[in-house]
Amino acid sequence: MATRLRAAGAGRSCTVIGGSGFLGQHMVEQLLAKGYSVNVFDIHKRFESDQVTFFLGDLCDKEALLPALRGVAVVFHCASPAPASDNRELFYRVNFTGTKAVIEACREAGVQKLVLTSSASVVFEGTDIKNGSEDLPYAQKPIDYYTETKILQEKEVLSANDPDNNFFTTAIRPHGIFGPRDPQLVPILVQAARSGKMKFIIGDGKNLVDFTYVENVVHGHILAAEKLHKGSALCGKAFHITNDEPIPFWTFMSRILTGLDYDPPKYHIPYWLAYYLALLLSLLLALLRPLVTIKATFTPMRVALAGTFHYYSCERAKRAMGYSPVVSLDEAIARTVQSYPGLRRARA
Numbered sequence: 001m002a003t004r005l006r007a008a009g010a011g012r013s014c015t016v017i018g019g020s021g022f023l024g025q026h027m028v029e030q031l032l033a034k035g036y037s038v039n040v041f042d043i044h045k046r047f048e049s050d051q052v053t054f055f056l057g058d059l060c061d062k063e064a065l066l067p068a069l070r071g072v073a074v075v076f077h078c079a080s081p082a083p084a085s086d087n088r089e090l091f092y093r094v095n096f097t098g099t100k101a102v103i104e105a106c107r108e109a110g111v112q113k114l115v116l117t118s119s120a121s122v123v124f125e126g127t128d129i130k131n132g133s134e135d136l137p138y139a140q141k142p143i144d145y146y147t148e149t150k151i152l153q154e155k156e157v158l159s160a161n162d163p164d165n166n167f168f169t170t171a172i173r174p175h176g177i178f179g180p181r182d183p184q185l186v187p188i189l190v191q192a193a194r195s196g197k198m199k200f201i202i203g204d205g206k207n208l209v210d211f212t213y214v215e216n217v218v219h220g221h222i223l224a225a226e227k228l229h230k231g232s233a234l235c236g237k238a239f240h241i242t243n244d245e246p247i248p249f250w251t252f253m254s255r256i257l258t259g260l261d262y263d264p265p266k267y268h269i270p271y272w273l274a275y276y277l278a279l280l281l282s283l284l285l286a287l288l289r290p291l292v293t294i295k296a297t298f299t300p301m302r303v304a305l306a307g308t309f310h311y312y313s314c315e316r317a318k319r320a321m322g323y324s325p326v327v328s329l330d331e332a333i334a335r336t337v338q339s340y341p342g343l344r345r346a347r348a
């Protein structure tokens, strides 16, 4: 590994924590393409590559992390339990306690730059946000446990910024990442359509939201790593990275569905009715949990995301790191639909 690190040049050696995931794999691919030497640290190994050194382990274990961080200049931390896991203990252990272990391991291993994948939803409380800036306060009432721990995680990383000791941190806040190999947007949408649950538009269908193509998210992370240094505007700050093309939530859903030959939703259900039905269902399922575990498609979080405005300004990223999306929304939707032949509706 030391040879590879030297070959890439110290500044272009990195470790992707969570590199086996949806965003992580795209991150690894683009880093390799840019000539970085790449380590992956993940609790699962989901792909083979002779260009990558894999370190398997739990990021909550600092000793397991250290070998993967030694000699690298940049750490991208994009690991998290899946939001749908809804496991409070796991979220706190990995996203909060685990992130503190990542910071300690970075400091001990002499890593200079830590780029965290946060989430734009750290400021979302289930009510409209239109062109929200990074100056919005953290949600006082986060809409789920996952988001609660993403807030704690981001605070830990940004407060760890320590330029006097050559340790620089920044957080990237994507929103609604989609693209090839996404495990939690298109597959769940198609599953809902196949089970006849995609007939209704929640609300009036005019709520603009951000969906961000995965390659634009990766581009934002790599730009951040390259612009993060002593005295830069990135130190200890968070940045929205989006496609900069807010789109009505249900227009996006319909374009993915019709692209895969499913009928788009066409009836409307009032937002308040959908939200309270989802809340009632979630309470019922919580009561039944000791007996049976049932995963709801329409959770209060998802209904809130489906029925409110939530799009964010990435002006700060444009100014501080020269960010602009590299793939347009139209092109991104086309590529995404094209990448899921197995999810296309079978023609009778």
Ligand SMILES: NC(=O)c1ccc[n+]([C@@H]2O[C@H](COP(=O)([O-])OP(=O)(O)OC[C@H]3O[C@@H](n4cnc5c(N)ncnc54)[C@H](O)[C@@H]3O)[C@@H](O)[C@H]2O)c1
Residues within 6 Å of the ligand: 017, 018, 019, 020, 021, 022, 023, 024, 041, 042, 043, 044, 057, 058, 059, 060, 077, 078, 079, 080, 081, 082, 094, 098, 117, 118, 119, 120, 150, 173, 174, 175, 176, 177, 178, 183, 184
């Ligand atoms: N998908 C989105 O829409 C979205 C939007 C905004 C932010 N994010 C953030 O982006 C990051 C990546 O999300 P994703 O969609 O690629 O998720 P993913 O579930 O596909 O990938 C997460 C990876 O983290 C790994 N991981 C989980 N717990 C671990 C542990 N204890 N130790 C080591 N590795 C562990 C998993 O094995 C997985 O490979 C996450 O931090 C998520 O919060 C995602």
Ligand SMILES: CC(C)=CCC[C@@H](C)[C@H]1CC[C@H]2C3=C(CC[C@]12C)[C@@]1(C)CC[C@H](O)[C@@](C)(C(=O)O)[C@@H]1CC3
Residues within 6 Å of the ligand: 083, 118, 119, 120, 121, 122, 174, 175, 176, 177, 184, 185, 188, 189, 192, 297, 298, 302, 303, 305, 306
């Ligand atoms: C209404 C239905 C069932 C639509 C089907 C598509 C559904 C599954 C789909 C539509 C919107 C989408 C979504 C996420 C998961 C899948 C889901 C909900 C999450 C929560 C992942 C974690 C990110 O951190 C966070 C918070 C972000 O980007 O801020 C996003 C916000 C947007």
